[in-house]
Amino acid sequence: MSAMYGHRAKRFPKLPEHRRDQQIPDAFRTTMAGEYFMLGQSASRHILVLATSSNIRLMATRRTWALDGTFKIVPQWYQQLFTIHAFAAGKLLPLVYCLCTDKDIGTYGFKSQALIIRAAALEVDLNPDTNICDFETALIPAIQGYFPNARAVHRIAGELGLKTRYRQHEETRRKIRMLLATAFLPVPHVNTGVSLLEAGTTGTLAALFQYFRQEWMTDERLPLWNVHNIRTNNHLEGWHNRLNRKAGKSHNGLYELLQLLIAEQGVMDTLIQQVLSGNAAVGDLRRVNKVYAQKQRQVARYTGEYTNVRRTLKQFLEALIRVRAAMYGHRAKRFPRLSEHRHDLVLADQFKTTKSGEDFLLCQSNCRHILVFATGTNIRLLAACRTWGMDGTFKIVPQWYQQLFTIHAFVAGKLVPAVYCLCTGKDIGTYGYIFQALIDKAAVLEVDLNPDTIICDFETALIPAIRGYFPNTRVQGCYFHFCQAVHRKVGELGLKTRYRQHEETRRKIRMLLATAFLPVPHVNTGVSLLEAGTTGTLAALFQYFRQEWMTDERLPLWNVHSVNIRTNNHLEGWHNRLNRKAGKCHNGFYEQFHILIAEQGVMDTLIQQVLSGNVTVGDLRRVNRVYAQKQRRVAQYTGEYTNGRRTLEQFLAALMYLTPEPI
Numbered sequence: 001m002s003a004m005y006g007h008r009a010k011r012f013p014k015l016p017e018h019r020r021d022q023q024i025p026d027a028f029r030t031t032m033a034g035e036y037f038m039l040g041q042s043a044s045r046h047i048l049v050l051a052t053s054s055n056i057r058l059m060a061t062r063r064t065w066a067l068d069g070t071f072k073i074v075p076q077w078y079q080q081l082f083t084i085h086a087f088a089a090g091k092l093l094p095l096v097y098c099l100c101t102d103k104d105i106g107t108y109g110f111k112s113q114a115l116i117i118r119a120a121a122l123e124v125d126l127n128p129d130t131n132i133c134d135f136e137t138a139l140i141p142a143i144q145g146y147f148p149n150a151r152a153v154h155r156i157a158g159e160l161g162l163k164t165r166y167r168q169h170e171e172t173r174r175k176i177r178m179l180l181a182t183a184f185l186p187v188p189h190v191n192t193g194v195s196l197l198e199a200g201t202t203g204t205l206a207a208l209f210q211y212f213r214q215e216w217m218t219d220e221r222l223p224l225w226n227v228h229n230i231r232t233n234n235h236l237e238g239w240h241n242r243l244n245r246k247a248g249k250s251h252n253g254l255y256e257l258l259q260l261l262i263a264e265q266g267v268m269d270t271l272i273q274q275v276l277s278g279n280a281a282v283g284d285l286r287r288v289n290k291v292y293a294q295k296q297r298q299v300a301r302y303t304g305e306y307t308n309v310r311r312t313l314k315q316f317l318e319a320l321i322r323v324r325a326a327m328y329g330h331r332a333k334r335f336p337r338l339s340e341h342r343h344d345l346v347l348a349d350q351f352k353t354t355k356s357g358e359d360f361l362l363c364q365s366n367c368r369h370i371l372v373f374a375t376g377t378n379i380r381l382l383a384a385c386r387t388w389g390m391d392g393t394f395k396i397v398p399q400w401y402q403q404l405f406t407i408h409a410f411v412a413g414k415l416v417p418a419v420y421c422l423c424t425g426k427d428i429g430t431y432g433y434i435f436q437a438l439i440d441k442a443a444v445l446e447v448d449l450n451p452d453t454i455i456c457d458f459e460t461a462l463i464p465a466i467r468g469y470f471p472n473t474r475v476q477g478c479y480f481h482f483c484q485a486v487h488r489k490v491g492e493l494g495l496k497t498r499y500r501q502h503e504e505t506r507r508k509i510r511m512l513l514a515t516a517f518l519p520v521p522h523v524n525t526g527v528s529l530l531e532a533g534t535t536g537t538l539a540a541l542f543q544y545f546r547q548e549w550m551t552d553e554r555l556p557l558w559n560v561h562s563v564n565i566r567t568n569n570h571l572e573g574w575h576n577r578l579n580r581k582a583g584k585c586h587n588g589f590y591e592q593f594h595i596l597i598a599e600q601g602v603m604d605t606l607i608q609q610v611l612s613g614n615v616t617v618g619d620l621r622r623v624n625r626v627y628a629q630k631q632r633r634v635a636q637y638t639g640e641y642t643n644g645r646r647t648l649e650q651f652l653a654a655l656m657y658l659t660p661e662p663i
Contacts, residue, residue: 431465
C-alpha cells in the first residue's frame with residue numbers, strides 16, 4: 001500500500017503522528033488568488049476554521065445565514081465539515097468552512113468567536129437577522145449565545161407516524177398535512193390552528209396531537225420551526241451533495257479536502273467580489289425554478305389574504321396543502337401513481353423493457369417483495385464470464401425497499417452490471433429467490449450459469465446462498481473489507497495510537513494482513529511466527545484473528561493467494577457512480593427504474609461487443625499503472641517465496657507495504 005499510494009504522498013505533505021501537532025503548510029493557508037484562508041486553528045479542540053476577509057465582509061452584509069454539517073467526505077481525525085453560507089440575491093454562497101472533531105457548544109462557540117474577532121479586526125459587524133439550521137441540541141444555544149439578535153429557524157423534517165392510515169384515509173392525511181401547514185401561520189395564531197384541527201380526534205390521531213403539543217409547541221421550540229417568513233436550508237444540503245460529488249469518495253485525506261475547499265473558494269471569489277461591489281443580480285446568480293417560484297407567490301398571496309381577513313384560518317390551511325400537492329403534481333405527470341401496498345404493485349409496461357425494446361423485468365415476487373431486472377443478453381453475458389461480483393447499495397433505494405443488490409461480470413478487467421435487484425431483505429431466502437430466477441432464465445436460454453469465482457462482502461446470508469445455488473463456485477471475500485474489519489478491531493482494542501506511533505506494532509499488524517497472500521496451508525505458520533512474543537492487547541488481537549478469521553470455513557474466503565482480482569472495490573465504485581447519477585438519496589419508485597433503464601442502455605452496446613468477441617482490454621479500460629505495478633510485485637514476491645528465494649518472514653515483510661491502511 002505504501003508503494004501503491006506513494007504517488008499521492010508526493011502531492012501532499014506527510015501528516016504528523018498526532019493531530020495536536022498538526023501544522024498546516026503555507027500552500028494550504030491561502031486561496032488561489034493569494035488571499036489568506038486559514039482563519040483559526042485550535043490545537044486543544046482540534047478545529048480548523050477557513051474563511052477569507054472578503055467572505056467575512058460579505059457575511060456582515062447578509063441578513064440571512066444557513067448552517068449545516070456534512071460527514072461523508074471528512075478526513076481522519078475529524079467528525080464533520082461544518083459550513084456557514086449566506087443568501088445573496090437568492091443564491092447560497094459558502095463562506096466559512098470548519099473541520100471539527102465534535103458537535104458540542106464549545107466547538108460551535110470557538111468557531112463563532114473566531115468569526116467575531118476577525119470581523120472586529122475588519123471593522124464590520126456580524127449580526128444576521130436569521131440563522132437557518134437543523135434541530136441540533138448544541139448548535140441552537142451557541143447561535144443564541146453569540147448572535148443574540150438572530151432567530152434560529154429549522155426545517156420540519158420528522159415523520160409523524162400513522163403511515164398506513166395516512167396513505168389510505170383522505171381525512172387523516174388532510175388533518176396531518178394541515179397540522180404541518182400551521183408552520184406558515186404567525187406564531188400567535190398557531191395554537192388556535194392546532195386546536196381547530198385537534199377537535200374531535202381520538203386514538204392514535206389524538207396521541208399525535210398530544211405529541212405535537214408537547215414536543216413542538218413549547219415557548220422555546222415553536223419559534224424554531226415556524227416558517228411564516230422563511231422555510232428550509234435545502235439549498236445548503238444541495239451544496240453539500242455537490243461537494244460530496246466533487247470529492248468523488250468518502251473520507252478524503254486532510255490535504256485532499258483542503259485542496260478541494262481552496263478550489264471551491266476559487267470558484268466563489270469572483271462571485272463574492274461581484275456581490276460586495278453591488279454588480280450581481282438574481283439573474284447573474286441562479287436560474288429560477290419556475291415551480292418553486294410559483295409556490296412562493298401562492299404562499300405570499302394566501303398569507304396576505306389571511307392577514308387581511310379574506311380567508312379564514314381553516315381556508316388558509318386548506319389552501320396551503322393544495323400548494324404542496326400542485327408543486328409536486330408536475331413530477332406525477334412523468335411517472336405512474338404507486339399502489340397503496342407493495343403487494344398490489346403492477347409495473348407499467350414502459351418500465352419492463354430497455355430502450356432497445358428487450359424485456360428487462362426478469363421476475364417479481366409479491367410475497368417476498370423482490371424485483372429482478374436483467375435482459376436475456378445480460379444472462380448470456382453472465383454465462384460467458386468466469387468471475388462475478390456481488391454487492392448492495394442502500395443510499396438511493398425507493399420506499400418499500402431495503403437495498404439495490406447487483407450482480408456484475410468481470411470482462412477483461414472491466415466490471416459490467418448484468419442483474420439489478422430491488423429487495424426488502426438480506427436473508428438467505430431473498431438471495432435464493434434471485435439466484436433461482438437467474439438459473440431458470442438461463443435454462444430457457446439454454447446457457448449454463450457456473451462461474452469459477454464470485455467476489456462478495458462477508459455477508460452472513462449471502463455466502464451460504466451462493467454455495468447452495470452455485471456449489472462448484474469459489475466464494476471469495478473482498479480483501480479490502482477483510483483488512484478494514486481487522487483495522488476496526490485494532491481500534492476497538494485501543495491499539496490505534498500504538499499503531500500510528502510504534503513502527504514494530506504497525507509492522508506486525510500489516511504483516512498479519514499480508515498472510516492473506518500465503519498459500520492456505522502456510523497461513524497458520526505465518527500467523528504463529530508473528531504472534532510469538534506478543535503480550536497484552538496485541539496478543540488479544542491475534543487471539544481475535546484466530547477465532548474470527550482462521551476457521552476452516554472462513555480462511556479460504558479472505559485468502560488471496562494467486563488471485564488477480566482481490567476486492568469488489570470496482571463494484572463499489574460503480575455503486576458510487578450510480579449514486580451520483582441519482583443525485584439524491586431515496587429516489588421515487590419509478591425514478592429509480594428510469595435510472596436503471598438508462599444504465600442498461602449504456603451497457604447494451606458493450607455487452608453485445610463482449611458476446612461477439614469484438615472487444616479487448618484496451619477497448620474496455622485504461623490500465624491504472626500504479627495498480628498494474630502492484631500486481632506485478634505481488635506475482636514477483638510470490639514466485640520468489642515459492643522458489644525458496646524469500647523466507648516466509650521476508651515474503652510478509654515485502655507484501656505488508658501493499659496492505660490497505662485503515663480508513
